[in-house]
Amino acid sequence: MSKKLLEVKDLKINFKTYAGLVQAVRGVNFELNEGETLAIVGESGSGKSVTSNAVMKLIPQPPGIYADGQILFQGKDLIPLTEKEMSRIRGNEIAMIFQDPMTAxxxxxxxxxxxxxxxxxxxxxxxxxxxxxxxxxxxxxxxPMPEKRFSQFPHEFSGGMRQRVVIAIALAADPKLLIADEPTTALDVTIQAQILELLKEIQKKNNTSIIFITHDLGVVANIADRVAVMYAGQVVEYGTVNDIFYNPRHPYTWGLLGSMPDLKNNVKEDLRTIPGSPPDLIHPPKGDAFAPRNEFALAIDYEQEPPMFKVSDTHYAKTWLLHPDAPEIPIPETISKRIEGYLKEAENK
Known part of the structure; x- marks a missing residue:
C-alpha cells in the first residue's frame, strides 16, 4: 500500500491589496501518496499556482497570509517552520519546476x-x-553531449533543452516531491510530449511524487493518477483520472472537458466555451461561486455553498446537483461526445 507523503488540510491563503483582502485559496484539501502524480487543473486565477507555491512556502509574507489550515509533509506541518528550516526542505525534499525556463x-x-x-x-x-x-x-x-553542455550558458540551449536543465536542477538533490507549475506551457506540442514522457520516466525510476499544475486537461489524461479541479480558490471536484474523465460530475469539469479541441475524431460542433469569467475573490459570491456561469444552476446555488458530496470512495464533487433531491441532469451530449472522442484518442496512444 502506498504511503502518504503530503496532506493539505483546509488551506486558506489571503493577500492584502490596496483594493482589499483577496481570498485566493479558500479551504483546499487534497493528499498525495509516494510515487503518485496529482494534477491540479483550472482556469487562470483559480488558485492552482498559489496552492503549489504555498506547499513550498514561497508565498511572500506580506502581502500573503497563511490564514488557516495545515500542509503536512511526511506528517510534519510546514506552515509554522522558519525560513531557515524551510531552506533545508526546499530543493532537498521538495523541488519545483517553473513555467518559464528562461526566467528560472x-x-x-x-x-x-x-x-x-x-x-x-x-x-x-x-x-x-x-x-x-x-x-x-x-x-x-x-x-546530448552533457560534458560539453555542462560549460555552456542558458542562451546556447533551445527552449525545450532549457526546460530539461530546469528539471535537472530540480532533481539535483533527489527530492521526494516534485512540483511542476505548467512546465510545458511555453513549449511547442512535440517538445511538450517529450517533457511529459521524461517526467513519467523520472517518476518510475525514482518513485518521485509529482504535483502537476496545468490548465490543459489534455495533458492530465497522459500523466496523472489523481486530479483536483480548482475554481475560485476551491477544489470543486477530486478523483482518480478515470473518475474525472469517465464520470465527471461538476458542471465546471464538464465545461473544461467540453472546451478541449478534438482534432482527430472530426467532431464538427463548435468549440464550447464557459461563459463569463471567474469571480472577484475580494468579495467572493454567496452560494456556489460557479453559479453565475453554470447553465444548470439551481436556486440554492445562489444562496448556499454546496458541501463536497461523495460520489465514490475515490471521487468527490462540490455541487448541489449531487444532492438526493436535485433533478437528474445528464452530461450535455455535445460534451459527452467530445469526451468520448478524446478518450478514444488517449487509449490509442
Whole structure:
C-alpha cells in the first residue's frame, strides 16, 4: 500500500491589496501518496499556482497570509517552520519546476554551475563529485553531449533543452516531491510530449511524487493518477483520472472537458466555451461561486455553498446537483461526445 507523503488540510491563503483582502485559496484539501502524480487543473486565477507555491512556502509574507489550515509533509506541518528550516526542505525534499525556463535560469551563469550549486548545498560531496553528478543529470534528462553542455550558458540551449536543465536542477538533490507549475506551457506540442514522457520516466525510476499544475486537461489524461479541479480558490471536484474523465460530475469539469479541441475524431460542433469569467475573490459570491456561469444552476446555488458530496470512495464533487433531491441532469451530449472522442484518442496512444 502506498504511503502518504503530503496532506493539505483546509488551506486558506489571503493577500492584502490596496483594493482589499483577496481570498485566493479558500479551504483546499487534497493528499498525495509516494510515487503518485496529482494534477491540479483550472482556469487562470483559480488558485492552482498559489496552492503549489504555498506547499513550498514561497508565498511572500506580506502581502500573503497563511490564514488557516495545515500542509503536512511526511506528517510534519510546514506552515509554522522558519525560513531557515524551510531552506533545508526546499530543493532537498521538495523541488519545483517553473513555467518559464528562461526566467528560472540565471543567464550569466554556466548551466553546470547552476546544477552543482544545488548538489553542494544539499549533499556532502566534493566539487568534483558534484560535477560528475550534474553531468549524469544532464544525460538523464536527455541532453546530448552533457560534458560539453555542462560549460555552456542558458542562451546556447533551445527552449525545450532549457526546460530539461530546469528539471535537472530540480532533481539535483533527489527530492521526494516534485512540483511542476505548467512546465510545458511555453513549449511547442512535440517538445511538450517529450517533457511529459521524461517526467513519467523520472517518476518510475525514482518513485518521485509529482504535483502537476496545468490548465490543459489534455495533458492530465497522459500523466496523472489523481486530479483536483480548482475554481475560485476551491477544489470543486477530486478523483482518480478515470473518475474525472469517465464520470465527471461538476458542471465546471464538464465545461473544461467540453472546451478541449478534438482534432482527430472530426467532431464538427463548435468549440464550447464557459461563459463569463471567474469571480472577484475580494468579495467572493454567496452560494456556489460557479453559479453565475453554470447553465444548470439551481436556486440554492445562489444562496448556499454546496458541501463536497461523495460520489465514490475515490471521487468527490462540490455541487448541489449531487444532492438526493436535485433533478437528474445528464452530461450535455455535445460534451459527452467530445469526451468520448478524446478518450478514444488517449487509449490509442
Amino acid at each position: 535560469l540565471n543567464p550569466t551563469m554556466r548551466v553546470g554551475k547552476q546544477i552543482t550549486e544545488v548538489i553542494l548545498k544539499h549533499k556532502k560531496v566534493s566539487r568534483e563529485q558534484a560535477k560528475q553528478r550534474a553531468i549524469e543529470l544532464l544525460d538523464q534528462v536527455g541532453i
